[in-house]
Each structure stands twice: as structure tokens, then as C-alpha cells.
Amino acid sequence: MDIHHDELNQSSQWPDFDFPFQPYDIQVQFMRTLYTVLQDRKIGIFESPTGTGKSLSLICGAITWLNDFNRNIEGRIESRYLKLDIQLSVILELSWITEYDQQKADRERLQIVQSMKQKLLDRQSRLKNIKKNFSTVKTKVWNDADQRSTIEYEDKSNSGSTEDLDDEDLLIYDYHTDEEEETKLDNGASEEEEDGKIADDDPEITKIYYCSRTHSQLAQFIGEVKKCNFADSIRLVVLGSRQNLCINPSVVKLKSVNKINDKCLEMQKRKKEEKVTVAHKDSNKKRKISKLSGCPYLNIASRNDLRDYILADIHDIEEVVHFGTSLKACPYYGARAALSQADIVVTPYNTLLSKSTRDACGIKLAGNVVIVDEAHNLLETIGNINSVELSHRQLTEAMHLLQCYQDRYKKRLSARNLVFIKQLIYLLKCIVGIFTNTNNKTSPEKETSVYRSNDFLLSLNVDNLNLFKILRYCKRTSISKKLNGFMERYKSTVQVSTRSESTEHGENDSIYDSYMAAFQNIENFLELLTNPNQDGRVVVNHQAMQSQSTVKYLLLNPASYFAEIINDCRAVIIAGGTMQPVNDLRHRLFFACGVESSRITEFTCGHVIAPDRILPFSLSKGPSGLELDFSFQSRELNTMIDEFGRILLNFVNVIPGGMVCFFASYDYETIVYTRLEKTGILEKIGRKKKVYREPRKSAKVEQVLSDYARCIQLSDKKLGSTSLNGAVLFSVVGGKMSEGINFSDGLGRLCILIIIINTTQLFLRCVIMVGLPYPNSKSPELIEKMEYLDSLSSVSSPDSSKTLGQMYYENICLKAVNQSIGRAIRHINDYAAIVLLDYRYKRSSIRSGLASWINERLIEYDRFGAAFASTRKVLFSLVNCIPPAVHFCRVNVVIALVE
Structure with a gap:
């Protein structure tokens, strides 16, 4: 009797979702769809743009369903209990043989239901008491904790000389x-x-298991959750x-x-x-x-x-x-x-x-x-x-560590242990050997080789080893933990062999930390090799400096690790501010897990912002009339970078406050910065806005962002001797500042986004995207992923001319665009201009892949002058109609130079 999973009775009316304030219509639609998906045991893909209250919609919709579900369970248990009790009371009317059998069966069922009922009552009572006594518990924490015995723990596991251990x-x-x-x-x-x-x-x-990044x-x-009425x-x-x-x-x-x-x-x-x-507060003893x-x-x-x-x-x-x-x-x-x-x-x-x-x-x-x-x-x-990359150095360090461990304890280890340790050393030696085979000894150039798992193992000539038994040995003996303990205790001895090598290559990183992580990564790598042969590839990257060569297990089939979640859970909800295009999720995750199309529900809501508060348009030419083509072949041309510089210079003269420029990589940011500096455009920009650059080291990010924000605040209030009207931040997509930083208010009135291949989360108000962020089509890993997808099915996209691999390639680009421009709007009173710089945005195949709330309002411009005038007009009209308190968040423009 599976009462726990019985369905709720369908109601003719929707429940009260107990939203903390008056919800938008799209939030009501979101919650109703979510409620239905959870009720019907489905898979839901929910897209709710930034600023539309996605989190509260998820919380209120899901918790309302959960509360209804639990109440229904309690009611059904009580109903079943009463029904069985009545059945037992009328059994006396039956013959004594029938009475005995029926009574026994009903009593057993009654005991089960009674036990479930009692457990629910006990749970409710205990949780009620916990809630009731919360103030006592809190007082106990705050006031009585210092009266508890203060434990002064001394870890002696590594103390003393090694000779005494x-x-x-x-x-x-x-x-x-x-x-x-x-x-x-x-x-x-x-x-x-x-x-x-x-x-x-x-x-x-x-x-409800809720997870985020x-x-x-x-x-x-x-x-x-704390804001909601049902939080208590x-x-x-x-x-x-x-x-x-x-x-x-x-x-x-x-x-x-x-x-x-x-x-x-x-x-x-x-x-x-x-x-x-143990020390006591009221005693010195x-x-x-x-x-x-x-x-x-x-x-x-x-x-x-x-x-x-x-x-x-x-x-x-x-x-x-x-x-x-x-x-x-x-x-x-x-x-x-x-x-x-x-x-x-x-x-x-x-x-x-x-x-x-x-x-x-x-x-x-x-x-x-x-x-x-x-x-x-x-x-x-x-x-x-579920992918692991190992460097040549990690492999050699792990091999040396195992050898040192074996040499020290070979007289104290059992013969079986020694056999497995020797097998591990031999296996690592064979993997290291793949970097130095005869095909690569004479070639100092970079080279990449790709294998299926079985082919990789065959190339190592280790067919005499049972990888499953070796992995079982590693797990059951916890050998990685033993090796870490050995390394920690005898690090001075173990490090001797690699000290000269690291000095030779000028590597100053901690060898000790590298050792400690090496063997666990190797264990994970070996385990991934036991995956089905078609689910992954082994990518060997040969570098001119051998210590920098790597071997990587690349997972091609993410569905193999998500199938248990899909199969075991009642319902799975996939949500985000930008989920389009979703055909990747459908094919690579859900269909690959055996999910029927009828079980998948998609919900995409529009934006809460009024149509007159957003101006999305594409632009095909720059200020000089040059056609904007930021493809891989053209993006580094001086003429194209100079045109970008002129676009940026035009906006710094009219846009107050902050400008944030996101580049595809640190290398490309350096190329653009160097060119703008050489041509003098950077100096002209600096007369209006101070330029900041995202540092490569994480430790310096906070200081740079703080300086950037302070510069904007000073210029906005005209404090000090500053003559600037804001600041420009050159940042990197996928870098430290692009993930989780809210460029709200004056910090990002004009954000210039330069994207080549990566995706990111951006908190922006007005976006100018330059180009399309297609990845490097010659990447060995990308080629393998596309070929794998092409081999899965002959199913093609609605275009029918595109394979699954081609769809995946295009989706990488469109996800980057949608994710970036999706941060332009943060709330219903916000406003933004979204400018797409590249002639290819006129293509219907590209435009159809944009977020629906952008695509339906997109205007196409062929001349920069018309587009710039339109942006300036919208800017000044919005500034004049917004209360002074909101002026600090006027406009953010993002320009993205993309392949």
C-alpha cells in the first residue's frame, strides 16, 4: 500500500500560493505550471528572465504543492484507518473461517496504517516542541555555550619525530x-x-532538493524563503x-x-x-x-x-x-x-x-x-x-610517491598488497610513456591525440591488468589516504626526486599540495575509464615542455550521470533566467535518459518590463561605414578593433556612470587594450572615464571592483577634483568578475561585452553585443562532442538541415548571447538598450535563437548614426521621466566582440 506517493485529488480551483506581495501575471502562470508538473510527476524546463521574480515563484509554487501533498497524505492515512476499523467491526457477520482470515488480514493492514499514523503524529509533536522551545534553544546557544567545557584539542597524529612512530x-x-x-x-x-x-x-x-551553482x-x-509567509x-x-x-x-x-x-x-x-x-568557565582548574x-x-x-x-x-x-x-x-x-x-x-x-x-x-x-x-x-x-585531467607532472609524482611507499614498507606489507602496488606503478609508468612514444619524441610541436577508452588502454599495453580489481583495491584499502598521510609525514624525503625538475622549469608552486591531490585524481581517472566505451574519450595533449603535457577523460554523455536522478525522483525541475535554446537539454539529457516527450513541460515567460522601456536592435555597420564582421577570421584585424574603439568612444561621451566591457579571454582583452592604447583611442576614452582591467589573480579582484565603484560614485556626485563622468571596466567572460557580480545602478550604465566562446552570468542593464560567440571549430574536444552527437540519432532540428552536432555548435553561441543580454533588465522599473553588433544578426536562423522577449521587439539598423541617435533619444527620455533617486541606474551598454 503506497500511500506516500498517492496523487492529490485534482481541484477545480488553483490553490492560494501565499505570495508575499501581489504577483505579476507571469508569476501566477509560472506557479500554476510548476504545481501541475510536480503533481503529474513530470520534467519541467522553466525560463524566467532576470527581474521577473523566478526565485519567489519557485519557492511559493513548490512549497504550496508540498504542503497540499502532505495534507493529502495525512488525510488518506486517517481515512484508511477509519475504513479498516469499520471493516473489523462488521466481520462478526461472516462465517468463523472467513471471519478469521479476513480479520487477520485487516488487522495487519490496520497495524501498518496505525504505525504510519503514529509516526506522523510523533513527528509532528516533536517538531512542534522543537519550534515551541526554539527561544530556549537559542538562549542555550547564545548564553550557555560559554559555560560548556571548552575543549582544547591537541592533534598528536603528526607530532613527535618520525623515528618514534x-x-x-x-x-x-x-x-x-x-x-x-x-x-x-x-x-x-x-x-x-x-x-x-x-x-x-x-x-x-x-x-524538495534545491540546488544551485x-x-x-x-x-x-x-x-x-525567509520572506515568505509560510517560512515559520x-x-x-x-x-x-x-x-x-x-x-x-x-x-x-x-x-x-x-x-x-x-x-x-x-x-x-x-x-x-x-x-x-577540559577547562571550566568558573574555575581555573x-x-x-x-x-x-x-x-x-x-x-x-x-x-x-x-x-x-x-x-x-x-x-x-x-x-x-x-x-x-x-x-x-x-x-x-x-x-x-x-x-x-x-x-x-x-x-x-x-x-x-x-x-x-x-x-x-x-x-x-x-x-x-x-x-x-x-x-x-x-x-x-x-x-x-565527471571529467578528469592529469598532467605529466602529476603522474610522475604519483608514481614516485608509490615507489617511495613501497620501498619503505615492503617488508611489512603482505604479498598481495605488494602485487597491487606494483601493478599501480606499472600502470602509471605506461600512462606516462604515452607522452614519450616514438611518434612524439622528434616533434617539439603541440599535438593532440584522441582515443576511445578501450583503445587508450590497448595503446598502453596493459591488457594483462584487471582495471576493475585495481580500482576495487584502491577503494577498499583507501590507498590514496594512506599515501597522503605518508607524504605528509615524510614529505622531505618524497620531494627530493622532483625538486631538481621543478627548479629547472622555474615552477614555484607547492610540490606538496600537488602530491596530495595527485593520486586521488588518478583514481578518479581510472574509474572513468571503466565507463561504457562510447560515453567518453581520452584526449592526450602533447606539449613542447613535457611536464605540461596532459591526459584527460572527456565525458560525452552527461545523461549517464543524470539518469538516476530522472528515474528515482517524483519530478525534476530545471530552471534559469536564460534556458533557450532548450533542444540541447531535450536531446542530450532527457531523451538520452529515456524520458518520453510527453513527460516534458516547457514554460517560458515574457518580461515584466514595459515595451517602451527596452530598445533592442541589431547594427550591421560602424561609425565609419565598415561592415561589422567579428568572425574568427576578422576579429583581430586592426580595422575591426579600431571600429570597435570608435563605437566605444562615441558612447563614453554621452553615457554617464559605469561601462563594463566583457572580453572573451584575458588574451583577447590584452590584444584589444594594446591596440586601443597604441592608436590613442584609449587615452581619449580616459579623458571621460577611467579604465580598469580585471586582474588574472582572484585576490586582486575585490580591490579593482572597489576602486571602479568608488570612481563612479565620485564622478556621479562630482566630488573631489575629478572631471570624469564615470569609469570603464574591461572584464573577461567566464572570469572572476563576470560570475555573480551585480553591475547594478551606476556601476554598469554602459557595459561593453566582448564574447568569443564562453558563456557567463552578467548583471547588466543595457547590452551591446558585438558578434556571435561561436567556439573554435577546430578544437579536438568540440569535434569529438559533435561527432558523438551526430552518431546518436538521425533526428534533426526543425531546420532539418542541421544534425544534433551542428545544433550543439550553434547552441553554444546562442546561449552565450542570451545569457549575456539577459542581465540587461533587473526589475520592472529598469530600462535598457540592447544592441547587437554584427551583420549576421540579420539572419533569420540567428534571430530565431534569441530569447523570445528580445526577438519579438528587435529592430534592424544598417547605419550606426541611426542606431546611436535612437539610443541617445531613449536614454534622455527615460532619464527625464524617472525620479531623481533612480537616476543613478540610467543605462548600461554592453558591446560584445564575438566570433
């Missing part, structure tokens, strides 16, 4: 046969089930990595994700007694006590307090860490303890899209809902998570 913790245990090992594992606990094991007998409830986006989503009745849990949640100082200081994970699991597995010093766990923050009582705190109210990840620190309770395992009772689980992409991470976190997909937000790059994200 017997290295037992670094030795691989005696590895048995596959059958013996299988039995041992079946009877034992996994690494994640040590002291951090979460025991929870409460019934699992239907959940970055922690800042997750925090923004949680903030939106929702239990939300945010999951994160140990790197984001760990509060143990001895672990956090390790920085690296792999090191933190290894250290956490290692500390849990210590069964010997550790001495910890300290005493030492014994504790079995290696981590003092895995106290069950404190963890349960943190669990209750998490369930009592809605908290973001920073708040959970803060209260975990106050309670001396692990936030990572505290969040996991609260997971089973959560209505909404908020998590980053990587946690949900990786099966191993899902399993480690206790995420159960069956019967639940998954919402993937900011999903315009979902396919690329899945591909990146």
Missing part, C-alpha cells in the same frame, strides 16, 4: 581475496559510518562540504578539500583513547579526560542540540556554522542529522550531481523533487564534474 596508521591492512573482502565489507561499517553515523528512526518525508546563490535563495512552518536544511562546515581548527587549517575529508574520517576511526584538556573519538566536536548530545536548532528555524550556512561553533557541535553532521526531517534541502550542484557525494550525505532521491536552479550550464557542469 611505528607508522601503523600508514600501513595498508592485509588485503584479502575479492570474496573474503566482500564478506568483510558486508559485515563492517563504511568510512562514513563511524562516529559520525546518523541514526534516525523517524519516517522519511517527501522533500554557488553558496552565494544558495544564501540568496534562503533569504527569499517550513523546515529547511542546508548541506555543504566539510570544507564549508567543519569547525575543528586542526582540520580547517588544512585548506584542501581532500585533506579535510581524509582528516575527518581518520579522526573518526581512531579507537584508541585520546587525552583532551583544568583536567584531562579520556575520549574515544578523535574529534571533540562529534558529541552526540551537542549534535542533537544543533539538529534541533537547524529544524527550529530557517538558517543559512554561516548561521549553522556559528551556532555549531557555540555549541561545540559539528555542523556537517548536525545538518545530516536534521536531513530526514527537512521539507527543503538546499545544496550546491556538486553535492547533488555526484552519486558518491549524495550517498555520503545521506541524500535519498526516491519519490522526492529536485529543483536545479541557474541551470543554463547544467550539461557543462555534469561534464566538468
Whole structure:
């Protein structure tokens, strides 16, 4: 009897979505469509442009459905309970034989329903008490936490001289046969089930798993949930990595994700007694006590307090860490303890899209809902998570590390362990050898070779090795963790062999950090080689400097890693501000997972902005009359860059405030900047606006952006001695500033976007796109992806002349355009001019791929003068009709030079 998944009764009226304010019509349509998709167990693709309130529509639509669904379950359980109770009361009218059989069956069913009913009542009662006692819990955190014993933990795992250690913790245990090992594992606990094991007998409830790309986006989503009227009745849990949640100082200081994970699991597995010093607030005395766990923050009582705190109210990840620190309770395992009772689980992409991470976190997909937000790059994200690139240096370092480990412990390791270690060394030696085969020894030029997985293994001449057994050995012995521990303890010895090589090539990066990550990456690479032969390719890049050569597993079939989510979940929602074109998602993800077309629902809403507040147009010629052709062959021509400079110079003279220029890459930004500087155009621009450039180093980004913003503010208020009317920021698509930076108000009145091949998220008001961002058609990886897609099906696009590979190639370009211009409008009172600079925008095939809210209003201009006059006219009319308080966000113009 599957009551949990019974459908809701269809209602003739739509529910009240309890929106926090009066919703737009398109938001109502969004929520109704979302409700239907969740109710009917479908797949939904939702596109809601920036500024149309997508997050609140997702929240209110999904939570309204979830509340209705849960109420329906409770009602059906109660109804079934009463029905069975009545049946039992009338059984006496039957014959005693029939009575006995019927009574037994009904009583068993009644017990099941009664148990479900009691579990629901117990859960509701416990959560009600948690909510009721929230103020007490909060007081306990803020006021009583300092009265708890302060644990001064000293991690002695690496203390002392190496001579005093017997290295037992670094030795691989005696590895048995596959059958013996299988039995041992079946009877034992996994690494994640040590002291951090979460025991929870409460019934699992239907959940909504919400995931997005970055922690800042997750925090923004949680903030939106807090605004809603039903926030008090929702239990939300945010999951994160140990790197984001760990509060143990001895672990956090390790920085690296792999090191933190290894250290956490290692500390849990210590069964010997550790001495910890306990100090009391009201006493100067300290005493030492014994504790079995290696981590003092895995106290069950404190963890349960943190669990209750998490369930009592809605908290973001920073708040959970803060209260975990106050309670001396692990936030990572505290969040996991609260997971089973959560209505909404908020998590980053990587946690949900990786099966191993899902399993480690206790995420159960069956019967639940998954919402993937900011999903315009979902396919690329899945591909990146499940692709691995190894350098020649990493491979040689890992091989050397294994050799050192074998040499030190060969007398203490079992014969079986030595056999597998030697096989690993031999396998790595063969992979390294592919960089130095006779075909490449005499060629100093760069060269790329592409293999199917089986062909790659055959080229290594390792057909005598069983890759599956080697991988099983690596996982069951946790050899990568043992090697990391060995490297950490004996790093001075291990690094000797590569010190001269790194000095020779002038490499100053930490060899130690490189060692620590190398073997885990190799393990992942070997595991990917066991994928179906057609699902990926091995790309070998030969470089003139051999240490920079790489071997990469390139995933071609992202559906293989998304199929479990599609098959297990009740419904899956893919949402974003810019999802067009969606044929990629349909073919490469959903159809490839076996989803029928009838199960997929698409929803695309228009924009909330009034038609007279947006001016999109394409332009075929520049100020000098030169045809604008920013194709790969023409984009670096001096004449084309000079024409771009004249366009930019025209706008800096009339546009106040900020201008943001996005380039395709750091290299191309340098080419354009150098040319403008040489011709004197940059100096003329600088008389009106100070020019800033995005730094390559992340550490300097914040300072540059701060200086840029300050310059705009000073010029806008005419403070100091400045004669400028704003600033120009030269940035890079896909760089540090293009992801998640809001160029609102005066920071981006004129944004010049120069895109070649990448996609990005841009927060802009007015956009001028120059060119079309087609990727490099000669890229070996792109060629393989297109050939793979062409081999999947003969299905063609509506154009019928395009294969799936050609559709994919064109979609890369159109997604970049739509994603960039989609940031021009931020809210209903905003306004923007969207200018598309390239003669190819007149082609119907290109225009039809633009976002619908742009395409339906697009005007075509052949002369720059007419387009510029139209932009200036719209600018001044909007400035005059907008209140002074809004003048600071007049116009942003983005010019994109694209291939």
C-alpha cells in the first residue's frame, strides 16, 4: 500500500500560493505550471528572465504543492484507518473461517496504517516542541555555550619525530581475496559510518532538493524563503562540504578539500583513547579526560542540540556554522542529522550531481523533487564534474610517491598488497610513456591525440591488468589516504626526486599540495575509464615542455550521470533566467535518459518590463561605414578593433556612470587594450572615464571592483577634483568578475561585452553585443562532442538541415548571447538598450535563437548614426521621466566582440 506517493485529488480551483506581495501575471502562470508538473510527476524546463521574480515563484509554487501533498497524505492515512476499523467491526457477520482470515488480514493492514499514523503524529509533536522551545534553544546557544567545557584539542597524529612512530596508521591492512573482502565489507561499517553515523528512526518525508551553482546563490535563495509567509512552518536544511562546515581548527587549517575529508574520517576511526584538556568557565582548574573519538566536536548530545536548532528555524550556512561553533557541535553532521526531517534541502550542484557525494550525505532521491536552479550550464557542469585531467607532472609524482611507499614498507606489507602496488606503478609508468612514444619524441610541436577508452588502454599495453580489481583495491584499502598521510609525514624525503625538475622549469608552486591531490585524481581517472566505451574519450595533449603535457577523460554523455536522478525522483525541475535554446537539454539529457516527450513541460515567460522601456536592435555597420564582421577570421584585424574603439568612444561621451566591457579571454582583452592604447583611442576614452582591467589573480579582484565603484560614485556626485563622468571596466567572460557580480545602478550604465566562446552570468542593464560567440571549430574536444552527437540519432532540428552536432555548435553561441543580454533588465522599473553588433544578426536562423522577449521587439539598423541617435533619444527620455533617486541606474551598454 503506497500511500506516500498517492496523487492529490485534482481541484477545480488553483490553490492560494501565499505570495508575499501581489504577483505579476507571469508569476501566477509560472506557479500554476510548476504545481501541475510536480503533481503529474513530470520534467519541467522553466525560463524566467532576470527581474521577473523566478526565485519567489519557485519557492511559493513548490512549497504550496508540498504542503497540499502532505495534507493529502495525512488525510488518506486517517481515512484508511477509519475504513479498516469499520471493516473489523462488521466481520462478526461472516462465517468463523472467513471471519478469521479476513480479520487477520485487516488487522495487519490496520497495524501498518496505525504505525504510519503514529509516526506522523510523533513527528509532528516533536517538531512542534522543537519550534515551541526554539527561544530556549537559542538562549542555550547564545548564553550557555560559554559555560560548556571548552575543549582544547591537541592533534598528536603528526607530532613527535618520525623515528618514534611505528607508522601503523600508514600501513595498508592485509588485503584479502575479492570474496573474503566482500564478506568483510558486508559485515563492517563504511568510512562514513563511524562516529559520525546518523541514526534516525523517524519516517522519511517527501522533500524538495534545491540546488544551485554557488553558496552565494544558495544564501540568496534562503533569504527569499525567509520572506515568505509560510517560512515559520517550513523546515529547511542546508548541506555543504566539510570544507564549508567543519569547525575543528586542526582540520580547517588544512585548506584542501581532500585533506579535510581524509582528516575527518581518520579522526573518526581512531579507537584508541585520546587525552583532551577540559577547562571550566568558573574555575581555573583544568583536567584531562579520556575520549574515544578523535574529534571533540562529534558529541552526540551537542549534535542533537544543533539538529534541533537547524529544524527550529530557517538558517543559512554561516548561521549553522556559528551556532555549531557555540555549541561545540559539528555542523556537517548536525545538518545530516536534521536531513530526514527537512521539507527543503538546499545544496550546491556538486553535492547533488555526484552519486558518491549524495550517498555520503545521506541524500535519498526516491519519490522526492529536485529543483536545479541557474541551470543554463547544467550539461557543462555534469561534464566538468565527471571529467578528469592529469598532467605529466602529476603522474610522475604519483608514481614516485608509490615507489617511495613501497620501498619503505615492503617488508611489512603482505604479498598481495605488494602485487597491487606494483601493478599501480606499472600502470602509471605506461600512462606516462604515452607522452614519450616514438611518434612524439622528434616533434617539439603541440599535438593532440584522441582515443576511445578501450583503445587508450590497448595503446598502453596493459591488457594483462584487471582495471576493475585495481580500482576495487584502491577503494577498499583507501590507498590514496594512506599515501597522503605518508607524504605528509615524510614529505622531505618524497620531494627530493622532483625538486631538481621543478627548479629547472622555474615552477614555484607547492610540490606538496600537488602530491596530495595527485593520486586521488588518478583514481578518479581510472574509474572513468571503466565507463561504457562510447560515453567518453581520452584526449592526450602533447606539449613542447613535457611536464605540461596532459591526459584527460572527456565525458560525452552527461545523461549517464543524470539518469538516476530522472528515474528515482517524483519530478525534476530545471530552471534559469536564460534556458533557450532548450533542444540541447531535450536531446542530450532527457531523451538520452529515456524520458518520453510527453513527460516534458516547457514554460517560458515574457518580461515584466514595459515595451517602451527596452530598445533592442541589431547594427550591421560602424561609425565609419565598415561592415561589422567579428568572425574568427576578422576579429583581430586592426580595422575591426579600431571600429570597435570608435563605437566605444562615441558612447563614453554621452553615457554617464559605469561601462563594463566583457572580453572573451584575458588574451583577447590584452590584444584589444594594446591596440586601443597604441592608436590613442584609449587615452581619449580616459579623458571621460577611467579604465580598469580585471586582474588574472582572484585576490586582486575585490580591490579593482572597489576602486571602479568608488570612481563612479565620485564622478556621479562630482566630488573631489575629478572631471570624469564615470569609469570603464574591461572584464573577461567566464572570469572572476563576470560570475555573480551585480553591475547594478551606476556601476554598469554602459557595459561593453566582448564574447568569443564562453558563456557567463552578467548583471547588466543595457547590452551591446558585438558578434556571435561561436567556439573554435577546430578544437579536438568540440569535434569529438559533435561527432558523438551526430552518431546518436538521425533526428534533426526543425531546420532539418542541421544534425544534433551542428545544433550543439550553434547552441553554444546562442546561449552565450542570451545569457549575456539577459542581465540587461533587473526589475520592472529598469530600462535598457540592447544592441547587437554584427551583420549576421540579420539572419533569420540567428534571430530565431534569441530569447523570445528580445526577438519579438528587435529592430534592424544598417547605419550606426541611426542606431546611436535612437539610443541617445531613449536614454534622455527615460532619464527625464524617472525620479531623481533612480537616476543613478540610467543605462548600461554592453558591446560584445564575438566570433
